[in-house]
Amino acid sequence: MILDRLIFWGLCAVLILLPLPFGATEEWAVFGFEVAAVVLYALHLIREWKGGGSSPRVNETVGPEKGGALPAYLKILLFVFLALSVVQLVPLPMGFIRVVSPGTSGAWDALSREGMGLAREGGWRTLSLIPALSSYELAKVAAYALFAWLIFKRVRRKTDVEIFVLVLVIGAALQSLYGLAEHFGGTEQIFGYKKVNYVGSATGTFINRNHFSGFLEMLFPLALGYLLARTKFFGLRKGLSLKEKVLWLGQEKLQKAVVIGLVPVLIGLGIIFSRSRTGIFVFLATLALAAVLISAAGWSGGGGRRVAGTVRTVALVVLFAAVLIGIRPVIERFSWSDLEKEQRPVFYRNTLGIVSDYPLTGTGAGTFQNAYPRYQKKSTPWLLDHAHNDYLEILAESGLPGGGCLILAAFGILVVLYGRWAGRRDPFVKGILLGALLGITALLIHSLTDFNLRIPANAAYFVALYALALRLSVMGRHNRSASGVYIAAEPEESGRPVNRAGIRSAGPEEQGRA
Helix, strand or coil: CHHHHHHHHHHHHHHHHCCCCCCCCCHHHHHHHHHHHHHHHHHHHHHHHHCCCCCCCCCCCCCCCCCCCCCHHHHHHHHHHHHHHHHCCCCEEHHHHHHHCHHHHHHHHHHHHCCCCCCCCCCEECCCCCHHHHHHHHHHHHHHHHHHHHHHHHCCCHHHHHHHHHHHHHHHHHHHHHHHHHHHHCCCEECCEECCCCCCCCCCCCCCHHHHHHHHHHHHHHHHHHHHHCHHHHCCCCCCCHHHHHHHHCCHHHHHHHHHHHHHHHHHHHHHHCCCHHHHHHHHHHHHHHHHHHHHHCCHHHCHHHHHHHHHHHHHHHHHHHHHHCCHHHHHCCCHHHHHCCCHHHHHHHHHHHHHHCCCCCCCCCCHHHHHHHHCCCCCCCCCCCCCCHHHHHHHHHHHHHHHHHHHHHHHHHHHHHHHHHHCCCHHHHHHHHHHHHHHHHHHHHCCCCCHHHCHHHHHHHHHHHHHHHHHHCCCCCCECCCCCECCCCCCCCCCCECCCCCECCCHHHHHHC
16 A cells, blocks of 8 residues: 555655656656656555555446457557657668668768768668767657556556546646746746746746746646536526525535636646747637537536536636736737748648658658758748647658557547547546547647647656546446446445535534534
8 A cells, every 4th residue: 555655655755846846857857757757656566466455445446457458450550659659760771771761871871971871780770860968769669558547557546546636737737837936926937037038928937938837738638527427516596595505605515616717728828928929729629629518418417507617617717807907018919010020830740741751651750850950941040949749740750550550549549539538427436537638639639830749847757747638537437236337436425414405414523523
């Protein structure tokens, strides 16, 4: 049991600390994350070897794992991507490389002519232009996968899920609060370091406002989903007397729900004042998608109208607060003169040139910055390190087969999870699962115009949401009677009568104390 708690809180601690060193873009932060993932996995192996810890109670388990949480074809796609990533690092005969990747062989030949590429014995080279960088990226991918797997395995009970979600959303709220405080306070610093870029925008502990916005975009829906899981506390019944209404408003659970409602509002304000154009668009799109899904799929217990009303209320409060604070600097980001300065279409065209020259094998994971200058038509005073489009970058580095498999797997898993979400009935599972899925969707949309998935903190949170969603998607599957009627996985308190205001009377112990 001690190891269970140690692993669980270790996962939470990693997610809280990871965004602090500028989104974990520092080398030591990446190394620390990889070490943490390995150490936590080692503790998991020790726990399994000892067989310690009690099994979850029946009403807390997340359903049987028979057959796995993912369909076999999605696992195959992920395996193909990883296998091809490893193949990029294996020395191969130059004759074979010339056949499967003429672009790679041409690059090696050019380096050899310049005396910069020393051939291995027998003329063997790797498909990756820079194997050291590809090894570095593959180590990160392995750490992400291991971290996500640990979350799926160790965040097993409803109480664990709730604590885990609260850790994530409270961390995001603190990030937003810090970013807003530095921005409106006029200091424009990150832990004492004076910001040079993106002055005038909230960035939290991130350097780039778009990465800060991407971080919050994932967690705003999760905070909203947690609020939706608690909307049953907002239902005021009709025909109540004044006394009953006062008693209803005085419920501790209702007051907690109101406090919970302030968290997505705070995160939403952080997104708006990051002044990220794509971030603001994704924020509004997330709210619209949430409303559509709630309307289309309905909500158990007849609470669909209340749930939809909660989403609208959060959206209106965020927008009203933004207008009240001062939204003009945000609107100026959408001016035509500002849009004309964008060079992303140029980046995309040049990146497509890389894809066309390295279609099967790519240039190697992590080598975009080194391959891009050859395709840059105009000289610039800075070196482009990312394509500002995660999809094009992964296709350029991993090729159409490898990168395509990863992209198909990401969207395929999401489609499967949305299908499972529609069939869930437990309001707790339904609310939080919706939030996790919308958070994943938000970053997948933002990835069309930026490179959030190349920021270690955002990538770790992204895979964490996938793991959480997979765990929630099988929650309560076994809790059905033989007749198919749903049985709540976490039953309400029983044995306590409910008055007309929806307030439970005190139990025998409380009455005795009274």
